[in-house]
Amino acid sequence: xxxxxxxxxxxxxxxxxxxxxxxxxxxxxxxxxxxxxxxxxxxxxxxxxxxxxxxxxxxxxxxxxxxxxxxxxxxxxxxxxxxxxxxxxxxxxxxxxxxxxxxxxxxxxxxxxxxxxxxxxxxxxxxxxxxxxxxxxxxxxxxxxxxxxxxxxxxxxxxxxxxxxxxxxxxxxxxxxxxxxxxxxxxxxxxxxxxxxxxxxxxxxxxxxxxxxxxxxxxxxxxxxxxxxxxxxxxxxx
Numbered sequence: 297x298x299x300x301x302x303x304x305x306x307x308x309x310x311x312x313x314x315x316x317x318x319x320x321x322x323x324x325x326x327x328x329x330x331x332x333x334x335x336x337x338x339x340x341x342x343x344x345x346x347x348x349x350x351x352x353x354x355x356x357x358x359x360x361x362x363x364x365x366x367x368x369x370x371x372x373x374x375x376x377x378x379x380x381x382x383x384x385x386x387x388x389x390x391x392x393x394x395x396x397x398x399x400x401x402x403x404x405x406x407x408x409x410x411x412x413x414x415x416x417x418x419x420x421x422x423x424x425x426x427x428x429x430x431x432x433x434x435x436x437x438x439x440x441x442x443x444x445x446x447x448x449x450x451x452x453x454x455x456x457x458x459x460x461x462x463x464x465x466x467x468x469x470x471x472x473x474x475x476x477x478x479x480x481x482x483x484x485x486x487x488x489x490x491x492x493x494x495x496x497x498x499x500x501x502x503x504x505x506x507x508x509x510x511x512x513x514x515x516x517x518x519x520x521x522x523x524x525x526x527x528x529x530x531x532x533x534x
Contacts, residue, residue: 323374326371326374327375327376330371330373330374331375332346332349333353333371333372333375334375336349336350337350356368356371362401365400365403366400403446403459404459405459405530405534408441408442408459408532409441409530409531409532410441411441411442412440412441412442412473413439413441413442413444414438414470415437415439415467416435416436416437416438417435417436417438418433418436419433419435419438420433421433421481421520422481422482422483422520423481423518423519423520424484424518424520424521425516426516427517427519436470437469437470438467438468438470439468439469439473440463440466440473441528441529441531443465445458445459445461459532459534460532460533461531461532462528462531463531476526476529477524477525477526477527478525478527479496480522480523480525481520482523484521486523487521487522493524495521495524496524497520497521497522498520498522499518499520500517500520501515501516501518502515502516503515504516
């Protein structure tokens with residue numbers, strides 16, 4: 297009976313050691329795969345060996361996007377490279393540091409559609425000065441919904457699961473973007489062909505002293521004819 301009990305004890309110990317060895321092997325394998333994935337994500341030209349690693353990486357999923365990103369971040373943290381002993385280790389350590397600061401909501405359309413990109417640029421204006429067609433160039437501030445997704449989104453979210461940018465690359469004046477439609481200057485003839493809902497007209501009048509010694513007053517009327525162009529505000533969507 298005592299020998300039988302000793303056999304059971306020995307078998308139990310052997311099983312525990314075996315399970316521990318398998319867990320350790322799996323842990324080491326996960327670390328290896330995690331480092332491979334980090335290396336692939338940081339590489340602009342991904343070699344064929346990345347296919348298997350990235351396929352596994354993108355198979356890590358949660359019920360929601362936020363849970364998916366969290367799980368993928370935790371898996372990448374298994375790579376023991378925070379010491380930065382080598383150049384590639386330093387890159388990986390920086391990458392993992394970036395992951396810690398990631399907000400998953402910044403990869404969603406609700407956030408992306410509120411990220412604006414601003415520039416200053418010249419624009420040509422058509423107008424009528426005392427009924428004569430004129431042109432002038434003015435410098436103005438323009439904006440658009442940023443078509444560039446944050447880098448961490450493309451690194452952590454599989455391409456077919458990411459929001460897509462559905463607008464063109466056009467910029468709009470700040471005033472136009474705020475009111476929801478752009479006013480594009482056109483000729484009076486073009487204006488008259490448009491539906492009343494799609495056009496806008498403004499008149500500006502001013503006077504100035506002219507005539508040299510005669511001190512007479514000159515009057516100027518400027519007419520601006522516009523076509524209304526609706527500005528899309530939902531560029532990012534699934």
